Amino acid sequence: MFKNYLVTAWRNIVKNGMFSALNIFGLAIGLMSCILIMLFVRSETGFDNWLPENDRLVRLHSAFHMPGREPFLSVRSAGRMMEAIRDYASNEIETGVRFIQWPLTVRQNENVFSEKVTMVDGSFFDVFKLPFTHGNSSTSFNKPLDFLITERLALKYFGKTDVIGETLTLCCLSDTPSDVVITGVLADFPENTHLNTEMIAYLQPALFGENNGILDSWTNLNVYTYFKLNAGVNLEDVQQRIDYWMNNESPLVEMMKQFLGEKAIGKKVTDFANQKLMPLTDIHLYARKHAGNQGDLTPMGDIEVINTFSIVAILVLVIACINFINLSTAKASKRAKEVAMRKVLGATRTQVAIQFLLEAITLVFIALLIALVAVELILPLYNQVLGKNLELHLFTTPGLLLVLIALALLVGIGAGLYPALYLSRFLPGHILKASKSAEAGSSTKLRTFLVVFQFTTSIVLVIATLVVYGQTIFANSVDLGYQSNNKLILNIESAGDNLASLKQELLNLPEITSVVYSSEAPSQDRENNDQFKLLETLPGGGANEPLIINYHDMDYGFFEAYQVKPIAGRLFDQNYGTDTYIPVEDGEDRVGTASAILNESALTKLGFKSPEEAIGKTLAFRKHHLTIIGVIPNLYFRSIKFGIRASVYKLTPSRFRVASLSFNTNDLSSLLTKVARVWKNNVPMEPINVQFLSEMMKAQYDNELTTAQLFLVFSVLAIIVACLGLFGLSAFTVERRTKEIGIRKVMGANVTDIVRLLIWQFSKPVVIANFIAWPIAGYMMLSWLEAFPYRIDNLVLLPIFLSVSILSLLIAWITVGTNTTKVARKNPIHALRYE
Known part of the structure; x- marks a missing residue:
């Protein structure tokens, strides 16, 4: 019996070549997408599971x-x-x-x-x-x-x-x-x-x-x-124990009172520190x-990305299953007599349903084999995009093979169950009557609904892709407040006492226009934070309190090299001789003096009404008094994901860790060779660490770019699968209406009229899909963009939505028009003879 089912299934697959090819190809794409994302998810969710206990x-x-x-x-x-927490919570x-x-x-x-x-x-x-x-x-x-x-x-x-x-x-x-x-x-x-x-x-x-x-x-x-x-x-019990210690017995209780003063009254430590x-x-x-923006020992993953792409994989596979359902029910009229004859000869509805279900499962397993081959071919490129080393290991990982077999069975049953039940319910007496069609209105409505679902899903994915790409482009093109092109960043932490000679030799290179030192370069953020207190009382202000403000250390000429101009005051200048910050050693009974520059955010935070008002005022910082000599615009020293923050810039040579080299050549290979030679002359025992600033800036958005690239790939796959289904449906529709087309041509209709008629029929579900997709995509992407303090304007979404809508209609027209035009051009005599 089972052998007979398989033989019959194979014969029907071969007999209905186009139907089978469309289904196999669509299911293969869906399964391939699932396998690729499954490998990614398995890798990401398996982190550190190998560690004992x-x-x-x-x-x-x-x-x-x-x-x-x-x-x-x-x-x-x-x-x-x-040590403190371990000893306190020893139980x-x-x-x-x-x-x-x-x-x-x-x-x-x-x-x-x-x-x-x-x-x-x-x-x-x-x-x-x-x-x-x-x-x-x-x-x-x-x-x-x-x-x-x-x-x-x-x-x-x-x-x-x-x-x-x-x-x-x-x-x-x-x-x-x-x-x-x-x-x-x-x-x-x-x-x-x-x-x-x-x-x-x-x-x-x-x-x-x-x-x-x-x-x-x-x-x-x-x-x-x-x-x-x-x-x-229990982890929650340990957390409660730590919180109790923090609020009642830790040194932070007294530290908070000293630091916050009246603001600490009635508050717990955990209101401020966790x-x-x-x-x-x-x-x-x-x-x-x-x-925050500090990073971890290794690049971090993101559960939101895992969840998103898991859903995308499922949706692509569902779209492929919908193709099977649509094409199977559309072809029902072709197989209705087969069902009727089987039942007349004694087959039960269950046996007929099993036959059709087995055909679906057979198609899925053929698609699975194709999908596995495709995965092996695509995996190197996929790994390159992800920056991973994923491998299939199909036969050395029995669990994976079982999962794929189970997935294929699930997809086969999911895709084939409705067509099997639908086809097996036909009554022989009804079908065998002459000129009776097996097509029911409910089946047509279901197919329309499923096509709408397919295109709604595809449109949402495409919109999401374009928005993610748009935000990434915006992040890379936003005005940073400084000139970041043609900059090399050289790590000088290991240069020791050779900074002066290193700088001079670099400046001797004809390609180098400036060399400036700093504690960090743009895109490097070490979260330097400390207390700054304004010593003067501003008009109408009360007693000034210490404020936690971020700070950086910059060399003479740093701002000039990055083409940053002061809004008020001046920049660091050697001619004044008072700008350098020299740390006061412990035990020294003196207050050091130096200069400081504020950005606009720090200006506002300290309470100044204008940049000019800040010039000449003094900030207390550790054992120093810093005279404010200038105010500069806000600079994006870190990814725009984290926004602008108040910053104080000072000049402390002992904290210089990087050199910014400005260059004026397009021969980058020669430039790197010369810089490496200078480094070797001055620091012979240390390897050089040099990067282009443009690459460092782009690296801040690697996660978003990877997400956008993956979205693009799976969005395209979803559209391809949806178009395969639309192509198959239009082919069967044209086939079923062949005589109608012939009669229309005899009555005077031309090719354009016939094509327009069928294109409109298939355009309606795509138009409906757009109306459904817009609010879904709008809600999703506006929620995603909220995570960015600086993002593309919401109005930019409108042309994206319109472009995707037009694109979806064009794809539908091209897909349907290809089939329709071919039939519409035939001689009507062939159509009128069609059985």
């Missing part, structure tokens, strides 16, 4: 909501938090560990590389049970400066994995290069982990003795803090909401 591991995130400034969010925490927390990640230069013989070394507490392996290739946690990591590397780095530096006892030179854990002996080798981490820790050093607090703000602080957020909870402990725990396996997808 991951259900007991959490990380501590920090947030400050201080009066008068925007919230400051970070996935890091203060250095003293780990809930088994142990904890801190990470400090430090970019260092690593030398091995003649090889020099830039690496990130992660310094961790000795309790690291009590929290993270990482596998060793050589050595073990008890013997390889039990004293300060024990040093571990991964297999990959062992092969990179030594060409083998058993490298215990080998030596690497690090510059610089302290002020001078340090030789470290490798004490163990870890197995390489899987790709889907947020831990970016290929070099691990046992933390020695003495290394940070001169910078006690890293470990010995309650408010400076410099470390990543992880806890291992006791078995059976320490929130997040499960380890949630970090990759959910930490974004806690991270």
